[in-house]
Amino acid sequence: MENYLFEKMSVPKAYMKLALPVVLSMIVSLVYNMVDTYFIALTGVQELVAGVSLVAPMFTLMIAFGDIFGLGGSSAISRLLGEKKDNEAKKTCAFCIWISLVFGLCISAILLLFRTQILGLLGVGKDTYQYANAYYTWIAIGAVSIIFSMVPSNILRTEGLAVQSMAGSIIGSIVNIIFDPIFIFGLNQGAAVLGNIIADIYYVYAVMKKSKRLTCSPSHMKVTGRKIRDILMIGIPASITNIMQTFMMVMTNNFLLTYGTDKVAAMGIALKVNMITALVLVGFAFGGQPLVGYNYGAKNEKRLKNILKFAYLFEMGLGLLFTILMCIFAPQIIKVFMDKPDIITNGAMMLRFQQIGMTFMSVSLISTCVCQAVGNAGGAFVLSISRQGVIYVLALFIMSNVFGYTGVLVSQACSDVVTALIAAVIMLKIMKKLTNKNE
DSSP states (O other): OOTHHHHTSOHHHHHHHHHHHHHHHHHHHHHHHHHHHHHHHHTOOHHHHHHHHHHHHHHHHHHHHHHHHHHHHHHHHHHHHHTTOHHHHHHHHHHHHHHHHHHHHHHHHHHHHTHHHHHHHTTOOTTTHHHHHHHHHHHHHTHHHHHHHHHHHHHGGGGTOHHHHHHHHHHHHHHHHHHHHHHHHHSSSOHHHHHHHHHHHHHHHHHHHTOSSOOOOGGGOOOOHHHHHHHHHHHHHHHHHHHHHHHHHHHHHHHHHTTOHHHHHHHHHHHHHHHHHHHHHHHHHHHTHHHHHHHHHTTOHHHHHHHHHHHHHHHHHHHHHHHHHHHHHHHHHHHHHOOOHHHHHHHHHHHHHHHHTHHHHHHHHHHHHHHHHHTOHHHHHHHHTIIIIIHHHHHHHHHHHHHTHHHHHHHHHHHHHHHHHHHHHHHHHHHHHHHHHHO
C-alpha cells in the first residue's frame, strides 16, 4: 500500500480509488446474480424458483465463513501497514490464506454429511426438494472455493491493489455468466463452482506476482496467538453480519410459507433485485475500509474524521437515490424476471418495503466498517447481530403479529431504522475515545 494513496491524495479521490474497483466487482457479481435469477425464472417452474430461493442463504453463509479470515485479516493488515510493521502484515496474510483453505474443506465435508438435516432447517418440502437438493449439492462441493476467495480478495485491497481484487471477482462472474445456461438447464446450477475456482487461481497469482507486502508462502505462517485473536475478534463479528443475512432470509421464507409458495418465489426475486442497492452500498462502504484502518493505525485523526464525514454523506445520499428509483420502477423490474401477475404484484411490494430502509442501512454499513477497521470488536459484534439478527427477529415477530403479511414485509425497514440509531451511539463513543487518546 503506497503512502501517497493515503497521505497526499484528497479524501474523496483516495476513497474512490479504493472503493470504485470494489463497487465495479460488486456490479459484475450483481449482473451474474441477475442472470442466474433470470435463467432460473425462465424455466417457468415456480417450485424451481422457490427451491433455489430456500437454499440461496447457504451461498451467503459460505461468504460469511470466508469473511472470518478475509475481513478479519484485512483489518489487522491495514493497521499493521499503517504502523509500518510490514513483516507482521506478511505473516498475517499467509496465515489467513492457508487457514481458510483448511477451514473450507471442513465446511464442505460437514455440508455433505448433514445434507438432510440442513435442508430441513432451510424449510425445504416435498414440492421443492428435487430442485433445492441439486442446488445445495453444488454449493456444498464448492464451499472451499467460495470461502477461500473471500480472503485474497479482501487482503489485496490493504496494499492498494483494489484493481486486482476487482479483476478476480470479474473473471469468476464472467465464467459463471457464460456457463450459466449450460449448468442450469443441463447440470442443475453448478456454474458458480467453476467461476470461483478460476477466480481463486487468479487471486493466488495476484498475491504472488503483484504484491510487494503480501505473500502466500506457508513459511510465513508464524503468527502469535494474540494476532490470531485480533483476526478472530474482528473476523467473527464480520462473519456474523453475513450469517445474520442468511438467518434473515431463512426466517423470512419460513414466515412467508404460511401465505404460499408463490410468496416465497416472489421474495426470492425481490431479494435478488434488492442486491442492486445493497451490493453497491456495501462496495462503497467496505471499499474505503483499508483507508480508515491505515489512518487509524497512523494516528492521523484529522484525516480520519474527513474520511468518515465524506463516507457517511456520500453513502446516505446514494442510498436515498436508490430507494426512490427502485420504488418507482419496482413492477417493471420484477416483471423482467417472471412475467406472472401475482409474482409481479407481490414482488414489487416486497422490493419497495426492502428499499425503504436503505438510507438507514448506509449508516449501519459505514459504522460497521469503521468498527472493523479500528479493531473495535465490541461495536462490530453489536452491529453484526442487530440489523438482520436480534433487531430483525424482534421486528418480525412484533410486526407480523400486529399487521400480518404486511408486517413481515415491513420488518426489515423497521430493523434498519433501529440499527442506525445504535450505530450512531457506537460511533460517538469511538470518536470520543479517539480524541481523548490523541490529546
